[in-house]
Amino acid sequence: MNRTHLLYRLQTIDLEIGDGRRRLEEVEAGLGESEELHRAQRALQRAENELNRWRATLRDLELETRSLTAKIASVEERLYGGRVTNPKELANLQNEVSYLKRRKSELEDRQIEAMVEVEEHEAEVDSKRASLAQIEAEWSQTQERLTAERGELERRLAHLKEERAKLEGMIGAEDLALYGELCSRKGGRAVALLKGGACQACGVTLPTSQVQQARSGNALSFCSSCQRILYVER
Ligand SMILES: [Zn+2]
Structure with missing residues (x-):
């Protein structure tokens, strides 16, 4: 390999190292907790809380209805049991039964409403749970894929680092310094491929x-436009 070829190889390796490091950063950013997963977990939690609240309401209404039913039975027992004969007292008992029955009917209406709410919130919880399961499955697939990619990138970067060290040993100090200086001025690209007479x-x-000068090889030649080192593939 002549001077320009060595520098071109170095350039190729450095570009690949740059791409690999950028991708590694992306991969690492994608690993770990996911905001989408957290959102789905919170949504399920909220739906479950709401469902539990309605279930508790329904239980309270059922208990209240049951105790009211017992109370109505006991007042009716007195009303129709024959022990109470005073007309005023009987009228009072009759009023009380009517009042209690109206209340019971109201409670039953609220109970039906609560039952509908419970059913609706059960459906909501099911749907949130299904969507969480789907997000979890996708998330763990992505994690698996990214973990594998991270391993590959790390291996590839380690290999490139070794290659780079070997190449550095083959390149003269002056050329290395020039390469470094051009890299920092030219956006990380110090060497340009010359193809079909054009700087790539x-x-x-x-x-x-x-x-022709670039083709001939051993002396470095530079693009007259961008000042990069020119390399011609053989
Ligand atoms: Zn150029």
Whole structure:
């Protein structure tokens, strides 16, 4: 490998290291807890709380109705039992029974409403639970995929680092310094491929004399437009 070829290899490795590191950051950002999963968990929690509230309301109404039924039975027992004969007292008992029955009928209406609410909230909880299960399944699939990708990226980056160290040992100190300096000035791309007479980094077509010079090999030649080191593939 001549000088420009070595620098071009170095450039290729550095670009791949750059891409690999950026992807690794993305992968690491995607690993771990997910906001979507948290949202689905909170939504299910809220739906369950609401359902429990309605179930408690329904139980209270059922208890109240049961005790009212018992009370009505005991007042009717007195009303029709024959022990009370005083007409005024009988009229009072009759009023009380009517009053209690109206209350019971109201309670029964509220109980029906509560039953409808319980059913609706049960359906809501089922649907939230199903959507959480789906999100959890997708999330764990993604985690598995990202974990595998992270492993591959880490292995690839370690390999590239080794390759880079070997190459550095083969490149002269001056060329390395020039490469580093051009990299920092030229957005991480110090070496440009020269193809069909055009610099592939800036797109400018170069004069034939410059193309020939670049082709000849050992001395470094630079793009007259973007000043990058030119490399011609053989
Ligand atoms: Zn150029």
